[in-house]
Amino acid sequence: MTDFVLVAGAWLGGWAWDEVVPLLRKSGHGAHPLTLTGLAEKKGTPAGQQTHVRDIVDHVERLDLRDVVLVGHSYSGIPVGQAAERIGDRLRRVVFVDANVPVDGTSFLASFPSEHIRQALAEHDGVWPPLAPEDYAGQELTGPQIDRIVTEGTPHPGGTLTEPAVLSRPLAELPATYVKCLLDGPEPPPAVAALLTGERWELEKLDTGHWPMFSRPRELAAILLAAAGG
Template structure:
């Protein structure tokens, strides 16, 4: 049985996958939605980026998961990409959902224009607060979905954004699918575009915004199921 480990992006916990889990379970998969340290019910746990990598590795090993599909959304593509190489033969596939990807020696903030994030960290004691509701416009979300993300989201620990990634081998060697949510911009990040040329990565587009676990949960579950089946 394939085991999915679902890791949401900044500010979010395992709760973000509530509407995706049933579709994967109906398809016969085991599903583990994971909250990273410093977020949601773990908001009081101090965390850096390598803490998040270890959160994922520890969960896989503690539950003795095999045939694992790791799923990283947005920020969480950074720790998921690192964890994927560290779980070795337990890994079946990696799915990056409209996410950043790790580059050895670089932080999350190195991957895009990040001055506004740095300013937010400085202004809020080293954490990145959830975005205001207006930031979610045009992403295929209902007002109720936006309200849930904003009110249930927790400030994101800044050290996870500034610590560098550590990779032992090229990320392009991993069997992976990249899900691009086209309402958030049709073109993948340059680092992703480069990885998609290597032969091991497949690109899938979804006609929705950056938070498909809320806007298109059933479609996302189908995309994840198909990624696992095709690996």
């Protein structure tokens, strides 16, 4: 039995995986949606990026999970990628879902043009407020899905965006699958494209938007199961 640890991106908690979790469990696997510090039911607690890395590692170790597939969506690919190398032989595979990936010594905000995010942090006491409903257009989300993301989403702690990643070995050494959601852009970011040239990384594509746990939960679950070996 594989244990999936599911970590959603900015503003979201473990609730974002509500439609994926039953599909994984129905196939006989463990599924553990994880809310990171400062978000959802843990909102209001200050957090840096390394706090989120510890959240993931501590969750795996506390539950004594083995044969683990770590799943990181969007922002959470950065702490998930760091946690993946820290859980040692507990790791089966890491899956990045339309995600950022950690680059040693580099922060989330340094990885792409992000002046608008820095401005939002300055204007909102160091947190990144959720997007407006119109920002989710064109991502294959229904009105009720957008409403849930917007209303249940919580401000994202800014320290997680400015603190640099810490890697002890090349990310290319991890067994990994990258899921590219095509409505959010046809090509993986340059750092991911470079990793995909290695032997241990595989690319999967989904013809949907950036939040496939909402728009295509069955297809996403199928990719996760395949990444775990069935």
